[in-house]
Amino acid sequence: MVLTLAALRGALGFCSRVPVGRADADWEAFRRTPAALPAVGYAIGALVALPVAAATLLPVRIPSLTVGVAFAAWAYLITGITHLDGVADLGDAAVVHGDADRRREVLKDSALGVGGTVALALTVVALAAAGTAIAEVVHLYPVSVIVLVIVAEVGAKAATAALVCVGEAAHEGLGSALTEVSGPRSLLGVALVALPAALLGPTVVRFGGGTLVAGALTGAAGVAALAFAWANARLGGISGDVLGATNELARVVGLHAGVIAWTLS
Template identity: 75%
Template sequence: MVVTRAVAALRGALGFLSRIPVGRTDEDWEAFRRTPAAMPAVGYAIGALVALPVAAAALVPVQVPPLTVGVAFAAWLSLVTGITHLDGVADVGDAAVVHGDADRRRDVLKDSALGVGGTVALALVVAGLVAAGAAVADVAARSLADAVVLVVLAEVGAKAATAALVCVGDAPHEGLGSALTAASGPRSLAGVALAAVPAALGGRAVLGSGGAGVVAGVFTAAVVVGALAFAWARSRLGGVSGDVFGATNELARVVGLHAGVIAWTLS
């Protein structure tokens, strides 16, 4: 029974967090929303898949410009994970710049129109992804294994940060946020942390002597982004929502990638 539920939760997480065709049944969704640890758990597979453009560029017999790899990385990421989370970035960006109280900001979150704040937020995230992809391509030119590990670490860290918000946050209204937060609590943080442990241990093993610093850099970035997102959402929106989860996922990935590359360069 426990194994069946765990498998269902993983399928639900893959169906929710990516466009991987695993099926999206009601049972999978229910198991997923009650298991926040499934988010970082599927980050391993998603991260490995997202790293394919970097690996392909490193393995082809011609030199591919890092910026080209960065563009391919960002485009491939959107194909693999969809644009649902980017929509969260846009909505949170619009809500962040609007004048008014929490009710007004929540109204902006629900508005499908794209404003200046959302446009700027999207541009920064996409530009950050392209730059991160180019930086990881430079890493791959010296060590493909290190580059892939960096991408996987950032993906697991981003998913763990999002899952942590699910565990500790409360939704200000009915919707995706409440569906996730109502089924979990702070006790679920232990499972989220446990799901990220293999990434930390594996990263240190593959990356060698500088692995501890890289792992610390990526995961610290994810923790900081998650903490800032939680604090902002609680003070400005009255709680976390589906848009906040999506924005946290995207921002934690971008910041984690850059932090990991910087730590790798310094190691």
């Protein structure tokens, strides 16, 4: 595994609205390097954590719910809403009656149905709720909270990269463009890049954290496993929508799992 600058630019352009990685060479380098996804997760996570970090610097205490809403809005401003389209499409496909072919037809339909609407609403609300939960303790444990946001982002990107490595595309498209050039061997590179995030657990113990890192990464891994199983059973394989939805859901679940593990520790 070689993490080139071109691959990192391509991954950053794919995962965020940062104006880099638009060149064909960057895209080609990125799609051949799944480990670039968790690698850029560190930078994206740090950017996403800015509203929470800023809340600790203001001279007045901002209501936690306000910080939570700002956190969600800022996260989508940084990462864009392209991957949310995957959540909407999978929500529609999940409630449709029929076989895998029928569900894949729904994925290609640009119309938003009830299933997609509910899935979108739950995902956005859940992200705002996670921001609210961490805002309530950010003044007490600012370092741990910022670490949680970064680790959840790395975990989400690693979960998506894992599907790229082990999944097979259901049809031609973004999913096949990413999965056809990678294989299970690429998982080692993904794990190595995500390892520093896992090692942050012992580091933040003295700042009031600890189990939050394990919780966030376990939550993201759980989403990847469920997405992989569901996609193969219901869609016949991985697609771009599955990858996008995995990224969004793994972030949300990782944040909530980290907070829960932290609370119970």
